[in-house]
Amino acid sequence: MIEFIKTLISGLGLGSIYALIALGYTMVYGIAKMLNFAHGDVIMVGAYAGIVAFTSAGLPPVFTVFLSVLACTLLGITIEHFAYKPLRGASSLSVLITAIGMSYLLQNLALMIFGSQQKAYPQYIKLGQVSIGPVTVDGITLLTLGVTACIMVGMSLFINRTKLGKAMRAVAEDRGAAELMGISVDRTIALTFAIGSALAAVASMCYGLTYVYIKPTTGAMPGIKAFTAAVFGGIGSLPGAMLGGIALGVIEQMAKTYISPLWADAIVFAVLVLVLVVRPTGLLGKEIQEKV
Amino acid sequence: MSEAMLSVKDLSVSYGSIHAVKNISFEVKEGEIVTLIGANGAGKSTTLNAIARLLPASGEILFHGSSLMHVPGHSVVKKGLAMVPEGRRIFLRMSVEENLEMGAYISSRTEVKEQMEDVFRRFPRLLERREQTAGTLSGGEQQMLAMGRALMSKPKLLMMDEPSMGLAPILVEQIFGIIRELNAAGTTILLVEQNAQAALSVADRAYVMETGRIVMSGAANELLASPAVKKAYLGG
Numbered sequence: 001m002i003e004f005i006k007t008l009i010s011g012l013g014l015g016s017i018y019a020l021i022a023l024g025y026t027m028v029y030g031i032a033k034m035l036n037f038a039h040g041d042v043i044m045v046g047a048y049a050g051i052v053a054f055t056s057a058g059l060p061p062v063f064t065v066f067l068s069v070l071a072c073t074l075l076g077i078t079i080e081h082f083a084y085k086p087l088r089g090a091s092s093l094s095v096l097i098t099a100i101g102m103s104y105l106l107q108n109l110a111l112m113i114f115g116s117q118q119k120a121y122p123q124y125i126k127l128g129q130v131s132i133g134p135v136t137v138d139g140i141t142l143l144t145l146g147v148t149a150c151i152m153v154g155m156s157l158f159i160n161r162t163k164l165g166k167a168m169r170a171v172a173e174d175r176g177a178a179e180l181m182g183i184s185v186d187r188t189i190a191l192t193f194a195i196g197s198a199l200a201a202v203a204s205m206c207y208g209l210t211y212v213y214i215k216p217t218t219g220a221m222p223g224i225k226a227f228t229a230a231v232f233g234g235i236g237s238l239p240g241a242m243l244g245g246i247a248l249g250v251i252e253q254m255a256k257t258y259i260s261p262l263w264a265d266a267i268v269f270a271v272l273v274l275v276l277v278v279r280p281t282g283l284l285g286k287e288i289q290e291k292v
Numbered sequence: 293m294s295e296a297m298l299s300v301k302d303l304s305v306s307y308g309s310i311h312a313v314k315n316i317s318f319e320v321k322e323g324e325i326v327t328l329i330g331a332n333g334a335g336k337s338t339t340l341n342a343i344a345r346l347l348p349a350s351g352e353i354l355f356h357g358s359s360l361m362h363v364p365g366h367s368v369v370k371k372g373l374a375m376v377p378e379g380r381r382i383f384l385r386m387s388v389e390e391n392l393e394m395g396a397y398i399s400s401r402t403e404v405k406e407q408m409e410d411v412f413r414r415f416p417r418l419l420e421r422r423e424q425t426a427g428t429l430s431g432g433e434q435q436m437l438a439m440g441r442a443l444m445s446k447p448k449l450l451m452m453d454e455p456s457m458g459l460a461p462i463l464v465e466q467i468f469g470i471i472r473e474l475n476a477a478g479t480t481i482l483l484v485e486q487n488a489q490a491a492l493s494v495a496d497r498a499y500v501m502e503t504g505r506i507v508m509s510g511a512a513n514e515l516l517a518s519p520a521v522k523k524a525y526l527g528g
Contacts, residue, residue, distance in 0.1 A: 163393070166386070166393060166394065167397065169383070169385065169386060169390075170383050170386065170394050173383045173384065173385055173386070174381050174383065176377070177377060177383065178366075178394070179346060179365040179366045180344060180346070180365070180368075180369065180374070180377065180442075181366075181369065181394045181395060181398075181441075181445075182366050182367070182369040182370060182397045182398040182445070183366055183394070183397055184366045185366070
């Protein structure tokens, strides 16, 4: 029982990181109608930014986090502006290939600058182990859970209650109609990339504090898993990304503990295939029919 | 003769190699209801979308004397020009209220409130369904929402693309009644319709389009009586 609860909590922690990344994937897909495969690598950049800020420049933790978020946000806006915006009218295949190219570009730039040796992410927040009754868990896992919960509540409020959030939903549904309302589609898409990348920076912090070692390909696997989580939950849906991320993390940790660490990834993807066979739009994705 | 509110000169629009609108010129004066009628594919909707700057076009579009040719699509509404697009294109996943809020995206919070009350007065059904998701509304209600949404920005010129499409005759009558009311309240209207009979009976003037060109124009009641128009668009 204790082992089960421990596995569940670490699954929730891992799932939170997937959920944070999946939010970026799903928002960009919903609003810009593209799969940004470079999104995972933004996390890697965020982690290196943290290393540079804290370890090399000796900045205090607060500034380290701030700098990492700033670096990712600017990177997201830059990628969108120079790589994706010129392709707005192009076929989705061209955009997809550009995104894959951007992913490799970021990985190779990191390889050139930081080398292939993995680097340690500074442990600027030390929480040690926390005991809740008979269960001992990492403090960082609890922090990750807390931060993710706050971000999810914040994002839901932003998307559902604020004028900008509603404008994003309008653009997601119908770009032309949104333009008619006076909403700038270009600016809305740029904002989406900015928010998605800022969330990726937060994910990089949680990832670095939990798993410590960072290398240029660090973002690739969590990126793919988060993309899977977004599809699992119903791509384009924010609650779907959150649910998908958490579910994926829990399934992965459960499979590691109770079946075999070697089989964990295979099981995760098998569950994805199963869900898509039963519900092609994902857990929370839905089709709305137009009325005549 | 008063100065034209909207004046379109030598407007051409192409989709790739297809020349959908060919050098058309027309104008709409303040206070008028002007209609563009014609068969499917004549280029009517394309013309409206070009004026709303949703499509690249060549030629000149003057609104209150200033050119719209270099105005980005999302700034057209600020000039006082709103459109009810073909197929309504309301935001189906958003609530009725949110749809209306989007219609007044460029307005301040107090203006939004005032305008919304105004729209609800005109369309009481929307008030009843305020919290409902737009996708759950009936076809007629969706058309009212599309019109209400366009009115939220207090447009001087309202362009409507096929507002009667797919609606039962009783609803068509209701929609055209509302068009008359809006016009009486001071909104200039540019109406695109396939239902030429209904459009001509509500309009002051009309232009008839055929394969991307304007082939006839004149007072609506004259066109309604014209044998050529009768034969081509009014079923004999």
